Amino acid sequence: MDRLGGSWTLIDNEFIDQVARLAGFSRDEVARREERAPGLLERLARTLAAASPEMFVTGETPIPVDTEEETLVRMTERVIAEAAAEGRVVLVGRGAQAVLAMRANALHVYVIAATPFRKTVAVERLGVDPATVDRVIHETDHQRDQYVKTHYGRDRQDLTQYDLVLNAERLGFDGAANVIVAEVKRRGWI
Numbered sequence: 673m674d675r676l677g678g679s680w681t682l683i684d685n686e687f688i689d690q691v692a693r694l695a696g697f698s699r700d701e702v703a704r705r706e707e708r709a710p711g712l713l714e715r716l717a718r719t720l721a722a723a724s725p726e727m728f729v730t731g732e733t734p735i736p737v738d739t740e741e742e743t744l745v746r747m748t749e750r751v752i753a754e755a756a757a758e759g760r761v762v763l764v765g766r767g768a769q770a771v772l773a774m775r776a777n778a779l780h781v782y783v784i785a786a787t788p789f790r791k792t793v794a795v796e797r798l799g800v801d802p803a804t805v806d807r808v809i810h811e812t813d814h815q816r817d818q819y820v821k822t823h824y825g826r827d828r829q830d831l832t833q834y835d836l837v838l839n840a841e842r843l844g845f846d847g848a849a850n851v852i853v854a855e856v857k858r859r860g861w862i
Contacts, residue, residue, distance in 0.1 A: 675853045676762075677862045683755050684764040697740070745823050760861075765816070769833055770824035779859070781852055782834040785841040 752771045755761045756778065763772075772778040785793070790809055794800040800808050820828040831837050836855060838848040856862055 675849060676760075676856060680760045680762055681755070681758070682762045682764070683751070697744070701740075767820050767824055767828075769828075770820055770826050773826075773833065777861075779836070779852070779855060780834045781836045781838060782829075782831065783838050783840050783848060785839060789841040 748766050749771050752763060752766065752768050755763060756772055756775065759777075769780045769782075772780075787809065791805045794805050794809060795802050817828050820826050826833065836851065838851055840848050843851065853862075
């Protein structure tokens with residue numbers, strides 16, 4: 673962030689706190705559900721329950737339709753929009769590329785790397801258990817893909833929706849950051 677001149681704000685894990693505050697949920701509940709699209713069976717059950725609640729009666733109480741997911745998505749969109757309105761912000765994930773797709777003053781960056789490199793980073797920098805790293809990476813990618821597809825009808829990995837696609841393995845994290853800063857400067861934002 674220092675490379676951007678210090679007047680920029682990074683919003684990554686802060687999303688969880690802001691969305692929790694706006695939605696009235698606990699931080700743990702938001703973290704558990706965040707960037708997770710409901711599965712097919714869960715969506716089907718919700719749809720059926722909303723359309724025919726009498727089919728889901730246990731005793732006398734129908735199973736409530738869970739609106740928490742949509743509440744969290746709307747609150748996340750609100751946080752993204754408010755942050756973008758402030759300007760000079762770096763938003764990480766949460767479908768921001770879809771929410772801000774039509775903004776001319778947004779730079780959409782997709783950072784990629786080969787799976788072995790990602791596994792090493794997950795274990796060494798993020799503390800993921802080496803025995804579960806394959807599953808964690810696969811599930812995380814799948815959840816992120818489904819979140820963007822479910823809520824925005826987009827393919828998160830469609831590279832045409834990004835301004836820059838950077839290979840962190842080849843460029844290194846510093847090299848990738850340098851390319852981003854150069855583009856921000858080229859656009860006259862710093």
